[in-house]
Amino acid sequence: MIDPSELLRRALDLTSRLDHYSALQAFVESAATLTGARYGALSVLDLRGNTVQLVYSGLDSMSNGLIGHPPMGYGLFGEMPDDAYIIRNNLAEEFPDPPWPDDHPPMDNFLGVPLVVRGRPFGHLYLAHKDGDFSDDDGEAIMMLARAASIAVENSRLFAESVVRAQWIAASRAISTALLEGKDEEDVLALIAYEMRRVAKADVALIVLEGVAGAWTCEIADGEGASEIVGVDFPPTGRAQSVIRDGQGMIIDSMSRQAQLQVPMLASYGSALYAPMVAKGSTMGVIILLxxxxxxxxxxxxxxxAEAVAKQAALALELADARHIQAQASQLEERAQISRDLHDLAIQQLFASGMELTAVRNDLAASGAAPETALESLDNAINSIDESVGQIRQIIYSLRDPQATAPIVSRLRREVEHGAKILGFRPKLRIVNLGTAVDGGLHTEIDDELGADVADDVVAVVRECIANAAKHARAASVGIDIAIENHRVSVTVIDDGQGIGRDLSRRSGLSNLAARARRHHGTFSIRPGSGGENGGGTKIEWTALVE
Incomplete structure (x- = not known):
């Protein structure tokens, strides 16, 4: 008969343990010692009742390796109830052909006890090969010990959760710090993937973000072999898109067991976790842990x-974007103010002075009262004023864009020249201002019509379109049409390349073109072109209102 005081001591020892495996090992060893069983094993179950872990007692490492994975789940091992013990004291007669491996240690008798945690079967304890028979006292005592083990398992779970929670908080803090320090968005996204994979003990972490034409693409991946998934589109009817639409995360027990997997590259993984990146009711992306x-x-x-950190990361990214936009706006506003002051004050005053001098010069020339040398000096002064006006205009253009040292027509021509070097051929540029084609000359009146902000964005749009054609299109020709009329400017870029590809993702810069159009209450679209020698081609249309 089991000593009650010894049973109590071992039960108290169990409930004081916080390490999960240590508690399970102590449970098996205590049960074997109290009952006199030579061998003991605890089969830990998953949600489907399959054995996922075995904790042994009474077996050396060699025997453990010989018997491999015992057949827990059928035959004798499948009879275990969830609320009572079972005893078999004559296994030789009951099982003339034993349902266990040949190298398994001898079992003359058997005691099985369920381990239930939070009302769910957690595992089955098996005790075997006792000198003499197992008794109901053994069964009742080990059932009591199992209740103590249940408390120990729950305590270890709560302790492990607190440790993991602290790790998640530390990861969240590291992400926020990186963002507030102003690190590049790409670096921050890579940090988010790394930290979430590490803390969640996942093998791979993916970040899926919106790309061109509404596609959702894996843009960041962390973990062994994860780089192969970068650039893969996640289909509209898949789980990732469902999480994005609903803003609710989900857990998949095993990707390898899914009958219909729309991203085949994920079939080699087990459990998966989907956490949406939600900020202000809008889903910016989804983080997938595998x-x-x-x-x-x-x-x-x-x-x-994972959902909490993903939401915090989305908010932090939004904050970083806002801070970046604010800094850019402040810088642009400061430059714009200087430009306006130079234009409205210095240039206007010089114009007025030049007009007065011209009037005086003409009066003196008409009266014949002034010598020729004086008229020449006045001409030189008027020319100097005109040159000063031109120099100030150049300064204004430089303030708008540090790289800009010429009016918009010259800047556009410079972009075409640069594009010819990276494309291997010269793009065709056509500018129409108020119905008249612009050929030679600077045509500074276009700068006055568009204004500084719109002019800068038109140049940036042309630059981005040429760059994308060079990187992605593999085109043989690129046409750029710019039209200004009715307080509206439009930029149309058509190439005859391979069309819109999957690699034109959110990072490609095309999202910047849409943002520039929205700033000026305009539009932006990208769609297949009308074809050409090399394929379908691409047509980009960008418009802005001119106030």
Missing amino acids: RAQDKQEFDLSDLAM
Whole structure:
């Protein structure tokens, strides 16, 4: 008969343990010692009742390796109830052909006890090969010990959750610090993937963001072999898109067991966790964590922490974007103010002075009262004023864009020249101002019509379109049409390349063109072109209102 005081001592020892494996090992060893069983094993179950972990007692490492994975789940091992123990004291007669491996240690008798945690079957304890028979006293005592083990397992779970929660908080703090320090967005996204993979004990972390034409593409990946998934589109009917639409995360028990997997590259993984990046009710993307097939499944605690960090990361990214836009706006506004002051004060005053001098010179020339040398001096002064006006205009253009040292027509021609070097051929540029084609000359009146902000954006749009054609299109020709009329400017760029590709993602810069159009209450679109020798081609249309 089991000593009650010894049973109590071992139960108290169990409940004081916070390490998960240590508690399970102590449970098996205590049960074997109290009952006199020579061998003991605890089969830890997953949500489907399959054995995912075995904790042994009474077996050396050699025997453990010989017996491999015992057949827990059927035959004798499949009879275990969830609320009572079972005893078999004559296994030789009951199982003339034993359902266990040949190298398994001898078992003359058997005691099985369920381990239930939070009302769910957590595992089955098996005790075997006792000198003499197992008794009901043994069964009742080990059932009591199992209740103590249940408390120990729950305590270890709560302790582990607190440790993991602290790690999630540290990861969140590291992400926020990186953002507030002004690090590049790409670097921050890579940090988010790394930290979430590390803390969640995942093998791979993916960040899926919106790209061109509404596609959602994996743009950041962390983990062994994850780089192969970068650039893969996630289909509209897939799980990732469902999480993006609903703003609710989900857990998949095993990707390898999914009957219909729309991203085949994920089929080699086990459990998966989807956490949406939500800010102000809008989903910016989804973070996918993947574990290997032999790893433990994600649970609801993992999902809750991952969702919290994903939301915090989305808010932090939004804050970083706002800070960047604010800094740019402040800089542009300061430059614009200087430009306006130079234009409205210095240039206007010089114009007025030049007009007065011209009037005086003409009066003196008409009266014949002034010598020729005086008239020449006045001509020189008037020319100097004109040159000063031109120099101030150049300064104004430089303030608008540090790289800009000429009016918009000259800047556009310079972009075409630069494009010819990277494309291998010269793009065709056509400018129409108020119905008249612009050929030679500077045509500074276009700068006055467009204004500084719109002019800068037109140049930036042309530059971005040429760059994208060079990187992605593989075109043989590029045509650029710019038209200014009715307080509106339009930029149309057509190439005959391979068309819109998957690699034109959110990072490609095309999203910047849409943002520039919105700033001026305009429009932006990209769609297949009308074809050409090399394929379907691409047509980009950008418009802005001119106030």
